[in-house]
Amino acid sequence: MNVEWYVVLSSLLFAIGATGILIRRSPIVILLCLELMLNAGNLALVAFSRMVGNQQGQVFAIVVMVVAACEVVIGLGLIVALFKRRLPLDVDALKELRG
Amino acid sequence: MSATTWAWLVLLLPLLGSILIGLSFKLVPARVAGIVGTASIGLAFACGVAMLVNLLGQDPDARHHASSLWDYASVAGLDIKLGIYVDQLSTFMVLVVTGVSTLIHLYSFGYMRSDEGYHRFFSYLNFFVFSMLLLVLAGNFVLLIVGWAFVGFASYALISFWYRRTTATKAGMKAFVINVVGDIGLVLAAFLIFRELGTFDYGAVFAKAPHVFSTNEWTVTAICLLLLVGAFAKSAQLPLHTWLPDAMEGPTPVSSLIHAATMVTAGVYLIARTHVLFVLAPTAADVAAFVGLATLLVAGTIAIAQTDLKRVIAYSTMSQIGYMVMGVSIGAYAQGLFHLMTHAFFKALLFMAAGSIISAMANRQDIDRMSGFWKAMRLTSILFLVGSLALAAFPLTSGFFSKDSILAFAEARGGMYFWMAIGGYVGAFLTAIYTFRLVFRVLPGDPCPEAQHLIESGELYHGPPINPATEEEEDVEVGFPGAHHHIAEQSKPMAVAMAVLGFGALFAGLIQVPGVSDVLFKFLDPAFANSPLSEVHPSVGAEWRGLVIGGLISVLGIGVAWLLWVARPEWPALFRERLRPVYLLCLNKWYFDEAIDLLVVRPALAIGRFANRTFERVVVDGLVIGAEDVVGSGGRLVRLAQSGYVRAYALLLVVGFAGLALYFLLSSS
Secondary structure, three states: OOHHHHHHHHHHHHHHHHHHHHHOOOHHHHHHHHHHHHHHHHHHHHHHHHHHOOOHHHHHHHHHHHHHHHHHHHHHHHHHHHHHOOOOOOOOOOOOOOO | OOHHHHHHHHHHHHHHHHHHHHHOOOOOOHHHHHHHHHHHHHHHHHHHHHHHHHHHOOOHHHOOEEEEEEEEEEEOOEEEEEEEEEOHHHHHHHHHHHHHHHHHHHHHHHHOOOOOOHHHHHHHHHHHHHHHHHHHHEOEHHHHHHHHHHHHHHHHHHHOOOOOOHHHHHHHHHHHHHHHHHHHHHHHHHHHHHHHHOOOEHHHHHHHHHHHOOOOOHHHHHHHHHHHHHHHHHOOOOOOOOHHHHHHHOOHHHHHHHHHHOHHHHHHHHHHHOHHHHHHOHHHHHHHHHHHHHHHHHHHHHHHHOOEHHHHHHHHHHHHHHHHHHHHHHOOHHHHHHHHHHHHHHHHHHHHHHHHHHHHOOOOOEHHHOOOHHHHOHHHHHHHHHHHHHHOOOOOOHHHHHHHHHHHHHHHHOOHHHHHHHHHHHHHHHHHHHHHHHHHHHOOOOOOHHHHHHHHHOOOOOOOOEOOOOOOEOOOOOOOOOOOOOOHHHOHHHHHHHHHHHHHHHHHHHHOOOOOOOHHHHHHHHHHOOOHHHHOOOOHHHHHHHHHHHHHHHHHHHHHHHHHHHHOOOHHHHHHHHOHHHHHHHHOHHHHHHHHHHHHHHHHHHHHHHHHHHHHHHHHHHHHHHHHHHHHHHHHHHHOOOOOOHHHHHHHHHHHHHHHHHHHHHHHO
C-alpha cells in the first residue's frame, strides 16, 4: 500500500482531534482528543518509518506513547481534583488565568 | 628576654584578657571577670617594667629596637610588617598607660560592682588598653592607624556603655564621628608620607625625611597639618573638642581612664613621635602650639561657668592637654610628656574622687546640689583635694613641676614663645580658680541631704535612678547604670587605687626637680636628640623663677576662688549679672556646638536635601519610574491576549502552527 493513505488517515485523525479540542468543553473529551492527535502523529511516524526503511520513527512513536501516558496521568489527576473540589467540569467556566 | 619580647607580652596580655572575659560571659561570676581584667593589665605593667629595666641596661643612644612578627600587608611595592618600635618614648607611654590602667581597673572592680554589664565593661576596658598599647608601640604608620581606630571604637563603646540611655548613645556617636574626622586626617597624612618617602616604617621615615624635605616645604607642612587634624580630634583640641565634655556620659572609670589619663593624650604622643617632621615644618608646629594655647585658655573659661562636676573636670582635661600639645609643639618634648604623666595621675584621681562623690549623690552631678562632703566622706574628700591641688599646680605637687617645666621652656625659647608662656600662666590662674571652685562648693559647708543621709545612717542615699543630664527617671536593668555605685569609704579596691594615685599626684613631680633630680628627662632626651630644639635648655635659675611665679599664680587663683565661693558667696551672682555676655559665652561653651552645627551640620543637611530634591527625585526617580512605566504598559498590551478561555489558546496554537507549516511549505517549493 502507498504511504499516502496512511498520511491522509493521520491528517484526518489529527484534524478531528484538533476540532474536538476547539469545540468541546468537557475536559475529559478534550483529553481524549489530545490522545487522538498524538496517535495521529504516531501513525504518521510509523508510516514514514516504513517508507524510509529504518526503525527511528518507530522508536519516536514509543517515546510519544510514554509522553502521552504521562500527560494522561496529569490530565486525569487534574480532572479528579476538579471533581473533588466540586468545580464545574467545563473548561470555559475555569478562566482564572485571565490576565 | 629582650625589650621587644617584653613589649609583645605587654600587647598580648590585655588582648587575652579582653577575649577571655568576652567569651566567658555568663560562665564565670562577675568577680572573676574583674580579677582577670585587673590582673592582665597588672601583668602587662610588670612586663612594661621589665622592658624598662632591659632598656636601662643598654647604652642610652642604642635604646631603640624594632621587631616584627609577620607581614601585615605585602603588595605592589608596599611592605608593611606587624611591627613594633620600642624606644624611650614608647616605653614611657607603655608604663603610664598600663600603670594608670591597672589602678583604674582596680577602682572599677569596686565601683561597677552593682552594674549588670560587669563582664562587658571589663572586656571593653581590656580591649581599650590593648588598643592604646598598640597605638603607642606600633612600629609604622599603618599599625598606628589601626591602634588609633581601635581606641576610637573602644571610646565609642564605653561612652555608650549604658546603651539604653539615649543621651549616652548620642554622645558616643558624636565622639565617634568627630574622631573619624581625625582618622581621615591621619590616613591622608600617611598616604602623603608614603608618596613622598615610599615607606610607612618609623625608622625609615624619620631617617629619610630630613634628606627629602627642605624646611617648610609645602608637602611636609601638609603632612604635619594632617597629622594635627588627627591629633586634635583625638586630644580634644579646638575646634574638634566638642565630643569630650559629652563623653562624660560614660561610666566614671571610663572618663578617668580614656577621657582623662590615656586616650586623649594620644595626640600628644603622635606629635612627640613625629617630631622629626614637625622640626621640618615649623609653621605647622607653630599652628599646633597656638591651638594648644587657645584650647587651654578657652577650656579654662568654660570650666568656670559649668555646673556639672564631671564636665568641669573634662574641660580641665582639655585645658591640660592644651599645655601638653603646646609643649611638644614648641620642642619641649620631655616636658610635655612629663606633664602627660603627672596629669594622668592627678586627673585619674580627680575623676575617681568625683565618681565616689557622684555615687553618694545617687548619680547626680550638679555641683549646685552638693556641699559638706568633707564631713560625710573624709577619704574621698582628702584625695579630691590632693587631685585638685596637683591640678591647680600648688607648690611641690606633681602638676606644679610639670606644668612649669613646659612654660619655662617656652620662655627660654623666647620671641613669640615667651608670650605663649604668659598665656600659659593666665591659663594656670584660670585652672586654679575653677579647680578650687569645685573644691569649695563640694567639700566644705553644711552637708547636703544626700551627705547628711550618709553621715546619719552610714549608707548611701538611694534616690530614684535618674539621668543626670535630663533629670528623667530611668530603669536599673542592663543597659542602664545599676541601682547604685560605690564609694571609696566602703570599697577597699577603690580606696587602694585612689590612695596610690594620690601618692603619685603628690610626689611624682619629685623625679624631675630643676637642679635637684633629672631622672625623667635624662631617660627621655636621647629619643629627641635628633631635634635641633633639644639644644634649648632653660637655666636652673630661670626654671626656679618660673616655678616661683607658677606657685604664686596658683596660690593667688586658689585665693580668688576662696574669696568668690567661701568668703563672699554673693559675688559670683553679681559677676554673672554685671558680665552677663561673658558669662553666657562661657556657659554656652563659646557656642562651639552651635557654630559646628551652623557651619558643618546644616550645610551638609542642606546639600543632602538639595540632592534629594533635584538629583534623586528627577534623575534617579525619572529613570526608575520611566523603566517601570514601559514595562507596565507593555504588560497591559499583552494582557489583552490572556482571555482565560483555554479553547481560545488552543485555537491560537492551531492557527499559529498551521500558519507556520504553510509558510515553510510555500517557501520550500
